[in-house]
Amino acid sequence: MKICSVCKKISATDQDHLDCVQRRSIEMEDEDFKNSIPEKLNLSKDNQELGVEVRAILEHMTKEKEKAD
Ligand SMILES: [Zn+2]
Incomplete structure (x- = not known):
């Protein structure tokens, strides 16, 4: 007899x-999949373009805030 390690x-x-x-192997694959998503996003061109747009919006908001001060 043995104690199941899972x-x-x-x-x-x-x-x-x-x-x-x-079940454990499915969970591990699931974990690998989740971990690989940020990598894929970082490598995607769309995400970089989105980053530029977000930065432009943030710069705009910062300028608006400076005017308000
Ligand atoms: Zn078991």
């Missing part, structure tokens, strides 16, 4: 529960 419950076989192992 759910920490006793496994009847000498292996981790098969469904636990599968």
